[in-house]
Amino acid sequence: MKRRLPILLMVMIIMAVLSACGQGNNTPKSTEEATKAPEATAEETKAPETSGEPVTLTYAMWDANQAKGIRTMADEFEKANPGIKIDIEVTGWSEYWTMLEAGATGGSLPDVFWMHSNEIYRYASNNMLLDLTDRLKNSTKADLSKFPEGLNQIYNFEGKQYAVPKDFDTIGLWYNKTMFDEAKLEYPNENWTWDDLYKAAKALTKDGKYGILTPFHNQEGYYNFVYQNGGTIISADKKSGYDDPKTIEALEYYIKFIRDGLSPEIYDDAARGEAIQNGVAAMGFFGSWNLSGFTANEFMAKNFDVAPLPKKEKQASIFNGLGNAIAFNTKHPEEAWKFVEYLSSKEGQDRQAELGIAISAYEGAADLWVSSNTTFNVQAFVDMVKYAVIRPYSNTTAVWEDKAYEALKPAFTGKQSVEEAAKNAAKIMNESLATEK
Missing domain, CATH: 3.40.190.10 (Periplasmic binding protein-like II)
Structure with a gap:
């Protein structure tokens, strides 16, 4: 996760600016x-x-x-x-x-x-x-x-x-063609729905392999599903969307893959990348910025391809x-x-x-x-x-995103209901948003 500037450091930055402004050569x-x-x-x-x-x-x-x-x-x-x-x-x-x-x-x-x-x-x-x-x-x-x-x-x-x-980037559904062929399943396409995704993940989960990766990740994970379901992370009037019923429903769907044993429980990027490149899972969500790395990976180049994300109420992919x-x-x-x-x-x-x-x-x-x-x-x-959604942000994204992320973690580990965790995330996020000018 990203490091934050504590209050003391913010004061130091301002002092540095004032000091620099007093130095003619700087x-x-x-x-x-x-x-x-x-x-x-x-x-x-x-x-x-x-x-x-x-x-x-x-x-x-x-x-x-x-x-x-x-x-x-x-x-x-x-x-x-x-x-x-x-x-x-x-x-x-x-x-x-x-x-x-x-x-x-x-x-x-x-x-x-x-x-x-x-x-x-x-x-x-x-x-x-x-x-x-x-x-x-x-x-x-x-x-x-x-x-x-x-x-x-x-x-x-x-x-x-x-x-x-x-540049710009969107998030795609990467899938293992070899595993799909062996399971006699049609490849993902632009018409896929949430139901299609779940059915494929279930059919592909066998022989010690998982059908999908739904890791604890926002931009390359649950953010996309929230917007596909008509939910939101931050509203136009700068309020948290985590307590929106549509957002909670999307989170429940996303986490269900883990609870049903169709996805491994993963919490860091390195493990997520290793899982997809080592054939541990048949599908995963990764941004366009991974293209050069995936192309250079012999296993990925031979076995994988990428398709648009599935849809629920509408199509959506995080755009940044x-x-x-x-x-x-x-x-x-x-x-x-x-x-x-x-x-x-x-x-x-x-x-x-x-x-x-x-x-x-x-x-x-x-x-x-x-x-x-x-x-x-x-x-x-x-x-x-054409249907992408700008990555949610505000003046204090660097503060509320990490705090909300941590508040959601108990839902992924199964220690708390999704609804309770999401409402806690909303409360924490709104406290941060209230400090914005």
């Missing part, structure tokens, strides 16, 4: 001074002449599966911009946020780094990110109108843009996207923006898609991502966008 230029309209395409752009060594930018991310492709993009950017070098730093999800917290308090944030919907409010509201609004306005290459508005809004705080969407942000106190704001501008341009977004790194968020680039992989039916991930 304070970024004003938006007006720092913004400069680009004069050429990414390939044609030449780095400014300097008498010293090339500027080295650190680019921090948490997904090792994307590192190889992004390194290729960085190499190409460096060739077009010989005055700039990109140092890619990969840190696991939990450690990543710990690293950023340390960087925020110590004044040593990476120059450019990935941002997430759970964390954007904390970093933007504490002035840890460079305001990109005017740079975007003056750019001829990075155009926010080419990205989904829902993703743009995630990274917009008080009317200012603090990150540019990098990462953003590229720049540290407020980077010593190289111009170079950092040039790199982010490239990553956000049609050229950069198309290249990301062609390399199969992630589903680029730029208009039309998703088709290139689909063409990059012939091993699996990855079109399913793009098709689900």
Whole structure:
């Protein structure tokens, strides 16, 4: 799970900001001074002449599966911009946020780094990110109108843009074709319902193998079922949806697979990945960001494929996207923006898609991502966008999501009824939401 900023640490961050603002050499230029309209395409752009060594930018991310492709993009950017070098730093999800917290308090944030919907409010509201609004306005290459508005809004705080969407993702139903063939079952498709999913899981649970994985996971698990059933995690008026009867019904259905012995009881990502890749289960829910890892896995490539998620009252898949942000106190704001501008341009977004790194968020680039992989039916991930639901978030997601998650755990272990656990989660979540401005 993600580490949180305690109150003391929040105070330290604010102090760090005030301290940095008092240091002339650490304070970024004003938006007006720092913004400069680009004069050429990414390939044609030449780095400014300097008498010293090339500027080295650190680019921090948490997904090792994307590192190889992004390194290729960085190499190409460096060739077009010989005055700039990109140092890619990969840190696991939990450690990543710990690293950023340390960087925020110590004044040593990476120059450019990935941002997430759970964390954007904390970093933007504490002035840890460079305001990109005017740079975007003056750019001829990075155009926010080419990205989904829902993703743009995630990274917009008080009317200012603090990150540019990098990609988007949805959740798919991965299934073992070999196990389906042996059981003489038809493969999952876009018309599958909850009943179809349960019947298949039951038929596939035999000989020490499970029919499905329904782990204790939100984005790649029960969130999807809540919205398929007409429930919600957070309402439009910022209230918890965990006590909604539709939400409780969806949770009961999801947990039933475990209680009926059709799914193993799994609580961490590593075990979940191992279970599907070792043939322990016939079906599982995994996001599109797993594509490169699954493609490289010989067992997955040979035996698996992916289909849209099943439906109940309606179809739904959680939709989210990462953003590229720049540290407020980077010593190289111009170079950092040039790199982010490239990553956000049609050229950069198309290249990301062609390399199969992630589903680029730029208009039309998703088709290139689909063409990059012939091993699996990855079109399913793009098709689900038309009914996808933005990953639930608010200003305090980083607080209430973990607390609600822990409140639900007794329902998964069988120590508490789903209804009781869900109502406890709602109470905890509403207490957090009440503190928002």
